[in-house]
Amino acid sequence: MSLHFLKLTPTFEVRYILDVIMGTVHARSLDPLPMQGPELGFHADDIERPDMEQESKQEVLENKDVIVQRVHIDGLGRTKEDCLTYEIADVFRAKNLIDVMRRAHEARQKLLRLGIFRQVDVVIDTSQGVDALPNGLDVTFDVTELRRMTGSYNTMVGNNEGCMVLGLKLPNIFGSAEKLTFQVSYGTKETSYGLSFFKPQPGHFERSFAVNLYKVAGQFPWSSLRETDRGVSTEFSFPLWKTNHTLKWEGVWRELGCLERTASFAVREESGHSLKSSLSHSMVIDTRNSAILPRRGALLKINQELAGYTGGDASFLKEDFEIQFNRRLFWDSVLSASLWGGCLLPIGDKPTCIADRFYLGGPTSVRGFSMYSIGPQSEGDYLGGEVYWAGAVHLFTPLPFHPGKGGFGDLFRIHFFLNAGNLCNLNYGDGPQAHLRKLAECIRWSYGAGIVLRLGNIARLELNYCIPTGVQSGDRICDGFQFGAGVRFL
Secondary structure, eight states: OOOEEEEEOOOHHHHHHOOOOOOOOOOOOOOSOOOSSGGGGGGOOOOOOOOOOOOHHHHHHHHOOEOOOOEEEEESSSOOGGGGGHHHHGGGOOBBHHHHHHHHHHHHHHHHHOOOOEEEEEEEEOOOOOOOTTTEEEEEEEEEEOOSOOOEEEEEETTTTEEEEEEEEEETTTTSSSSEEEEEESSOOOOEEEEEEEEEEEEEEEEEEEEEEEEEEEEEGGGGGGEEEEEEEEEEEEEEEEEEEEEEEEEEEEEEESSSSOOOOOOOHEEEEEEEEEEEEEEEEESSSSSSSSSSSEEEEEEEEEEHHHHESEEEEOOOOOEEEEEEEEEOOEEEEEEEEEEEEESSSOOOOOTTSBOSSSSSTTBBBOTTTTTTTETTOOOSSSSSEEEEEEEOOOOOTTOOTGGGGGGEEEEEEEEEEEEEETTTTTTTHHHHHHSSSSSSEEEEEEEEEEETTTEEEEEEEEEEEEEOOTOBBBOOEEOOOOOOOO
């Protein structure tokens, strides 16, 4: 067997190589790879039929021992080669051709994941030169680097406000996959900006360090509140066994004000300046096939935040979690169950701030209720709560006129749901049983059906017909059709 030229592309499949590996492959590129049959680019005269018994083509490939002698990376400009060595090291451990192609494809994915290359092609060739072995191979990664500077702009509409978002990105700024990003959002009511620096650890992209400097302004009409945050944060992310962890420190100067003259006295009391310095930790286990509309897998996310011990005038301990299970059923339907919960414990005699409390209700949490309109309120302004829970069960099914797998109809699903939750404040002088009784009282719940549209891996849209039940005094409901858009849904 002599193999002179193979090129792996994103659509590479082993079966295309199986049909030609039995003979001699001359210098023909397989980019792009045709889908099937005689369009492979090979004719009968190009292939020498071996005088051997027909055996499994898979076995032929697996039994051909090869040695990867050299790995080249062509097209590098400002990128340092030593930071890429870790990403391609596994290619040298390949023992046969199937293994070479698999490891080369995995290395290509790792290089693209760095976010510094626009395109990565892989070429497998026989070794050349005086030291070339009969079964030696050379693997070449042909890369195209991103520009030194890229920009973006888009418009956003939400919360009765329109804004233009301008972004500037400097990828691979120092040659080791670092990234500097600046983004500014200029709106009709508020202006926000952010500057961030991201640095991964060479060979371990999951381990990264980031620094952020930002100003974020927002309006929250359900609380008649305006908030402006100016802060800096640093975070370190790393994997540990099957979990992903993030350690973060954040210092933020918060300015709270009334959005309207009719704001309640409770909101006016919260107005003013405060300084929060907090340490936080998050742990995530995610086996879902998709974060937007999963069909299988589970999610466990736990967050802890401790404020006050590193300065500032906000002191509290905050815990919250998220659990989700997804299982595929018959007829391509999916059963999904979710559970959220959290608790905010003030430290010292000072009460918690309205900006730190939990909020519940709306098209992305307990459907059938208006946005964040569950729980404690004063004169029509919702103040949030210090403890909450929310759960939901969903059944996603294909459309009745499903056009077939891979069609446009795969983006749509029919949605049946039942969700419930509660949010309140606790008297921490009472015992755990009193807390549980209070959380079990006045449960809000709703059920309904609708249509879900998945927007790639970015977000999803829902149009549901909701029937709210268990409504309490002061709650605002959305009885009938309700539209929701977002990334995180209950």
